[in-house]
Amino acid sequence: MPNSFGHLFRITTWGESHGGSVGVIIDGCPPNLPLDETDIQPELDRRKPGQSHITTPRKESDTAKIYSGTFQGKTLGTPICIMVMNEDARSQDYQEMASKFRPSHADYCYQKKFGIRNWQGGGRSSARETIGRVAAGAIAKKLLRLYYGVEILACVSQVHHICAPVDPEKMTFEQIESTPIRCPNPEIAQDMIEHIREIRSQGDSVGGIITCIAKGVPCGWGEPVFDKLEADLAKAMMSLPAARGFEVGTGFDAIRYTGSQHNDVYRNDNGKIITPTNRSGGIQGGISNGMPILFRVAFKPTATIMMEQETIDLEGHNTTLKGRGRHDPCVLPRAVPIVEAMTALTLIDHALRQKTNLPSAPL
Amino acid sequence: MPNSFGHLFRITTWGESHGGSVGVIIDGCPPNLPLDETDIQPELDRRKPGQSHITTPRKESDTAKIYSGTFQGKTLGTPICIMVMNEDARSQDYQEMASKFRPSHADYCYQKKFGIRNWQGGGRSSARETIGRVAAGAIAKKLLRLYYGVEILACVSQVHHICAPVDPEKMTFEQIESTPIRCPNPEIAQDMIEHIREIRSQGDSVGGIITCIAKGVPCGWGEPVFDKLEADLAKAMMSLPAARGFEVGTGFDAIRYTGSQHNDVYRNDNGKIITPTNRSGGIQGGISNGMPILFRVAFKPTATIMMEQETIDLEGHNTTLKGRGRHDPCVLPRAVPIVEAMTALTLIDHALRQKTNLPSAPL
């Protein structure tokens, strides 16, 4: 179903931007995992609006509460319900959108598909929907860390034309979180921040690239044919608002190589099987090979801008619209924890699926 | 499940490269569609090996037979079984692969994941698996053409460093099929072919980019949140052997624009709602907007090359391996019908899903 993700660790999110609440149900979380709200809130805080001067000023505490699935501080193996109430919902900012469609936004398509839409703040297509993903992702991250030793890190590696030379295997969480743009290179981070401020002052917006790494994934996660690990990661990332492109390993750059230049040879390195290069991004034939998983996601500039643009109204008449409301001039910094969450959700699902593949010993 | 794709038009493929057969079950094809083998064979012929001097010389007729699901030339609404027997399977070429892993190939990961693999010709990870996809895709294409007026075209737009300036909206099936490389620009096609020959003579391989367009898709296909149309297309494409990257509309190039430069404004053009530009690639908020769907897929150079490379054996010892067997020096030309098939399968599934979304009139 369209609002669910995953097979064995399955999440279902709900909620409109200006409805009563947003949240998530997690079905399939293994029992006996220590869990309370303090595992979830820090990730939501990385995602929440108003966290810095380069994000939307909408004020939401985004406080998560667990309504089911835990008992005495541990998971029960039953569905975990996590909900966040909507607070600072200024519907009046959106009155004009009731009858006019924002260019390059989902408004028009929702109206045509459903014959109805909640036009307040994007409704279901708002990035507030990702709160449920991030909450569930926090649990997935904890499972991956505790049971598999897997660590996931994402960072902003490019904003508009400003590109940061990041080394995913060496960057740290602290470096990434040390600047509001979440780029581990402090000088370039400063350039990015200043550029975003400048762009915002013009009422305009910019996009960029997020680079992500998952370290510690063992060989064997991912399924042949359709549920390849890179295919599920691609779907996870391309389901994010504003995502326009996905590439794993060398990605589009792979076409510059010949096969002999591109192949990752196997080598026994003191008992550990490695590939000295990692152009495959840790995945071959859809299955993790034990090297770090590496991929990149391109995000377009935010569609909602504070400039007047051509558009049509509900009756199909040509008109114009100038953006109002509170919006991010660049979605990248807040998208970092979302990319990490979707990565964690994809990986934990494949981790659980792999458990079913292993042959038991005959009696 | 890993070998199935789609929700309402669901295919399940089976078969190893050198096993008894490869094939597909299609569950969910609507009844009363005129269908026999002549609808399927032409697409398989575009995919089959040995079709030109720049593909693998393996000789397979790839003759499809329908075993169920039709009656008196029409579909019944029951599962359609289509099977192709394997013929020219030279297992002896692969004897060395029984104990050594080909670099950047799925061999090692299958062995680690399953504890067993069919090492003859890639087994399940072989591109022969895509026969089932192409056969099912032929039916999806027919449904899309007959019931929705949708046409899908893919072409090779880049091979290694040779880039063809293709205009997806104007290129024709005849142009694409007029050269064995399936690039609609005849001069550049010739350059690509010569380059592939040269690369093959060195025992090496190259990758490239396939550009795809779907024309005639109405507004409203695609689901909010996780099953966005671009997310499902990304998964479909990234599940193809050798695919490394996917982008929709402007894709990675979107980051060069500001929002005001990138947005596609809506306009009523004599009663038809269009966007004069199509940087969104026909999809907004995960839902088709009525403009042509546009995307690109990057393929890496074929992993199997006729050169000696480092690798390890089953026991984990360092060794070397020189490729044998019959392989494509460049997968792109044969991947064109496969990309089209996966596009058709993704679109028909969303077309059927959209039927369930529409409100009936109350009694």
Place this chain on the structure above:
Amino acid sequence: MPNSFGHLFRITTWGESHGGSVGVIIDGCPPNLPLDETDIQPELDRRKPGQSHITTPRKESDTAKIYSGTFQGKTLGTPICIMVMNEDARSQDYQEMASKFRPSHADYCYQKKFGIRNWQGGGRSSARETIGRVAAGAIAKKLLRLYYGVEILACVSQVHHICAPVDPEKMTFEQIESTPIRCPNPEIAQDMIEHIREIRSQGDSVGGIITCIAKGVPCGWGEPVFDKLEADLAKAMMSLPAARGFEVGTGFDAIRYTGSQHNDVYRNDNGKIITPTNRSGGIQGGISNGMPILFRVAFKPTATIMMEQETIDLEGHNTTLKGRGRHDPCVLPRAVPIVEAMTALTLIDHALRQKTNLPSAPL
């Protein structure tokens, strides 16, 4: 996933008996259906505890609130979240159950399966879980009534040895609701009520049979082979707490007939195709045939009784346990709206699936 039901109208429930809340997400409800809490509360009131002197005295208002998926009184086509807070949770009644397993109850199996359980009031295995089913079922019922003219009625036709001769096609909602036992025959209803009081006074419990009818289902709902309408109804009913048996049409009684006695012949009755008899219960080959859907569900006596019984404790030692807490001496009257809800959820799912089967006209 274990906590979801349905394919196109999919519900996911959450919540433990004594956790924070119980609720349901509905994914796949068509847009533009008029909906608010007043559509849901009456069904929950039929299910809630304390509604009569023959049900558990636990006091819960079971007030439903919609948190998403509607806008200005209509459904959006996005997930509908409905939640009920737990109020009268007396955990202290269950302290003994923390270390002892109630006979014929889920406690022991949950403990062995998950290694943990919420032992307060049954936790996830409590019938409180069905609140989510009934809330979602209320929406399914409304869709079936408004868009398809389908009416669903269930009643108690047997309690212990007291059997009521009910005619499902003639009974009315008012007759059923006129007694707290929900048996449409007032005299026998009174016998049932007195018998339940007597059984309760002994600290014991009884079971019985619920008979259900769905009128107005058109021919064509249900899918061949595995998703037969009777198979999905059987799963729906056998997923209810305490359900032990399911039969459609003549059911187990069918074995008393020969084929010539049992077959339902077709007849054109003034332009309407009917079967003068309905031993098939309105379903043939898994697909509705246009006659009323008829089935029966057997429920065992409530497992929790106020008498001392043998059992084991957490360490596996033999011990005894006497039930405490507040329980229904007979689940039947409160199960009536639950059976109706599961019937509605099964039917609406197949109604939506049938929409995808119908061939569109070619362009």
Place this chain on the structure above:
Amino acid sequence: MPNSFGHLFRITTWGESHGGSVGVIIDGCPPNLPLDETDIQPELDRRKPGQSHITTPRKESDTAKIYSGTFQGKTLGTPICIMVMNEDARSQDYQEMASKFRPSHADYCYQKKFGIRNWQGGGRSSARETIGRVAAGAIAKKLLRLYYGVEILACVSQVHHICAPVDPEKMTFEQIESTPIRCPNPEIAQDMIEHIREIRSQGDSVGGIITCIAKGVPCGWGEPVFDKLEADLAKAMMSLPAARGFEVGTGFDAIRYTGSQHNDVYRNDNGKIITPTNRSGGIQGGISNGMPILFRVAFKPTATIMMEQETIDLEGHNTTLKGRGRHDPCVLPRAVPIVEAMTALTLIDHALRQKTNLPSAPL
């Protein structure tokens, strides 16, 4: 999808009674299971027509061939394709059914649902479809036996009014297979056989009951809420042609007891946790409790009889039809291996699901 069953051990069947072939794809079979056709054929032989004088005389060798998913005598973890060609298809027997609907058969519903049907021998609704189930079930049985020590046995316990007092825990495979009716009581078996012959000579048919036991199932299989073990077994059984009722443990008989009479108390019996009685049929709260799984399935008399009956034709006119073709006067004996197969498929799926529920030890 309608033609698939199971989540982690998922089968998809195809084929019409008089089409090219019938078969099954198994997706999710663990790797390294020794498997070839000799594991499958014996089960198909128990199901095949013409095996005795009380079954249909249609002559089909029903020879199974494995087309994929195995290598050197072991499963690969990839999809297993098994196919049986249709041989003795006498379409001419069915010419009259092209325009007339057999009473109590699926013909009419298929025609209304799909607007088309293969009227030769029941098409997709024929019991030939169950060949795929039995082939897949043979693999499931082998997995259950080898990896879990689970044994499944079904028998005919009633035919029409002739009831056999069977003790499921004591009956043996040899007893059951010693008579063509598959009733372990030889005297009553003889009565049943003679009764079926008599009924057949009248051109009529009879139904009956199959009793099934699964011994050795550990505590913990089955999922809370919707995917309860008894719910999935009910769906599995009620998806069989002619099945009309399902009951687990005491089933409908449960209503004769009070709670204190019906409850299965737990007892530590020399270190093994048992319930001295097994009225629950080995399942509590949807989860196996370690006792034998016990259930019964009611089958109606075969709908196709050799007597003239009222019916309608394609145009809806009243007419009459006398059965032709080759049919079983009683489906029970051939249904025994089918019931076992569906039981095995349900159990292995839950066995694999349970593996994902178990908490790993933290690193």
